[in-house]
Amino acid sequence: MSEAPAGPPAGLRAKGCGEATVLRERGQREVFCGLTGIVWLHRKIQDAFFLVVGSRTCAHLIQSAAGVMIFAEPRFATAIIDERDLAGLADLHEELDRVVTRLLERRPEIRLLFLVGSCPSEVIKLDLSRAAARLSESFAPRVRILNYSGSGIETTFTQGEDACLASLVPELPAEPQRSGPSLLVVGALADVVEDQLRRLFGDLGVGPLHFLPPRRSPELPPVGPQTLFLLAQPFLADTARALEERGATRLAAPFPLGAEGTTLWLKAAADAWGVPRTRFHAVTAPGQDRARRAIAHSAQQLSGKSVFFFPDSQLEVPLARFLSRELSMEPIEVGSPYLHREHLAEELRLLPPGTLLSEGQDVERQLDRCRAARPYLTVCGLGLANPLEAEGLATKWSIELLFTPIQGYDQAGDLAELFARPLTRRDRLVA
Numbered sequence: 001m002s003e004a005p006a007g008p009p010a011g012l013r014a015k016g017c018g019e020a021t022v023l024r025e026r027g028q029r030e031v032f033c034g035l036t037g038i039v040w041l042h043r044k045i046q047d048a049f050f051l052v053v054g055s056r057t058c059a060h061l062i063q064s065a066a067g068v069m070i071f072a073e074p075r076f077a078t079a080i081i082d083e084r085d086l087a088g089l090a091d092l093h094e095e096l097d098r099v100v101t102r103l104l105e106r107r108p109e110i111r112l113l114f115l116v117g118s119c120p121s122e123v124i125k126l127d128l129s130r131a132a133a134r135l136s137e138s139f140a141p142r143v144r145i146l147n148y149s150g151s152g153i154e155t156t157f158t159q160g161e162d163a164c165l166a167s168l169v170p171e172l173p174a175e176p177q178r179s180g181p182s183l184l185v186v187g188a189l190a191d192v193v194e195d196q197l198r199r200l201f202g203d204l205g206v207g208p209l210h211f212l213p214p215r216r217s218p219e220l221p222p223v224g225p226q227t228l229f230l231l232a233q234p235f236l237a238d239t240a241r242a243l244e245e246r247g248a249t250r251l252a253a254p255f256p257l258g259a260e261g262t263t264l265w266l267k268a269a270a271d272a273w274g275v276p277r278t279r280f281h282a283v284t285a286p287g288q289d290r291a292r293r294a295i296a297h298s299a300q301q302l303s304g305k306s307v308f309f310f311p312d313s314q315l316e317v318p319l320a321r322f323l324s325r326e327l328s329m330e331p332i333e334v335g336s337p338y339l340h341r342e343h344l345a346e347e348l349r350l351l352p353p354g355t356l357l358s359e360g361q362d363v364e365r366q367l368d369r370c371r372a373a374r375p376y377l378t379v380c381g382l383g384l385a386n387p388l389e390a391e392g393l394a395t396k397w398s399i400e401l402l403f404t405p406i407q408g409y410d411q412a413g414d415l416a417e418l419f420a421r422p423l424t425r426r427d428r429l430v431a
């Protein structure tokens with residue numbers, strides 16, 4: 001008796017990815033939970049504090065992911081729910097009030113406090129929105145208190161940022177009365193990237209310009225029917241929906257990864273502002289040039305090599321587009337936890353025909369497909385990387401792409417290098 005091949009059923013490799021059929025899988029998954037987002041969000045919003053209401057496991061997760069800060073007090077912590085609480089013996093609301101009061105007395109610099117839900121707080125149905133509303137009343141106007149869920153039940157780790165930003169949207173002030181549009185860039189970006197984009201939009205004459213999240217909570221951007229927004233990250237479905245409910249309009253574009261992605265992303269705004277083609281070219285050509293030169297070295301190394309994406313960060317589709325179009329890599333399978341067809345439409349069109357798209361995960365089946373394909377490089381979560389390395393496959397941790405500035409022209413070289421490095425390491429080990 002012969003075994004069925006590990007490859008996907010015929011018909012799932014469609015002719016053009018914009019119209020491609022997607023292999024949907026619902027099985028065991030290997031992903032981090034949304035608490036992970038605290039690691040980069042607490043660095044971005046400098047007067048915010050993230051209080052996870054969870055278990056010791058939750059505390060270990062964010063402490064080990066964020067590392068220990070020696071010189072600064074951390075801006076995250078976990079209020080531990082213990083056995084007494086789980087048995088319903090304690091009034092958790094009273095205890096939470098005590099913890100928050102103590103924290104805010106001790107840390108007067110905190111202006112924005114997020115109560116972050118977890119699996120344990122959801123299992124015992126602790127109503128954190130009620131707690132946030134009650135505590136906000138006590139501490140307003142000095143501290144704004146919001147809540148969102150970072151629980152690992154049915155989510156993936158980048159959804160933590162989406163939930164956090166979506167919780168901020170109702171807090172955004174209404175846009176002032178004026179005659180023209182404003183641009184809102186949505187998604188946490190490293191400050192250095194934000195500064196570069198600010199300069200580019202300024203040179204294009206696109207503005208007023210705001211960013212969500214802001215660096216400090218008093219700088220919450222205004223929103224309303226004249227707000228046009230560009231997503232800087234592909235995993236912000238709830239935030240985009242909340243902004244649309246406030247009257248804002250999304251500008252459709254690929255994501256700002258690589259020379260091409262960054263140019264098309266900027267162009268979406270430039271077109272909305274009616275920027276002449278010559279001006280757009282004059283402003284963006286130097287950046288495009290720098291980006292292409294910076295990736296040339298990695299492109300030589302990666303050209304023609306195959307790459308396989310396990311679903312993890314939700315950045316998989318834009319990354320596969322960048323690797324295939326700017327580094328001539330060949331994506332075999334591009335797996336993503338969720339494929340937001342509308343937000344990814346411009347990306348999917350640019351993927352090479354025949355790329356297998358998969359959504360969700362059945363990890364054993366996907367591992368079989370990966371082993372059968374023997375890709376040159378596998379992009380996956382931490383949990384799969386070591387076993388695959390032990391089988392002789394070179395891997396890239398997808399979570400690293402969230403901790404590293406990768407958007408914009410001046411980061412394109414670093415982005416390419418992130419994919420070249422595992423292959424360099426493997427070549428050195430083999431030599």
Ligand code: SF4
Binds near residue numbers: 058119153
């Ligand atoms: S929120 Fe859930 S998945 Fe995340 S660390 Fe806590 S218990 Fe684990």
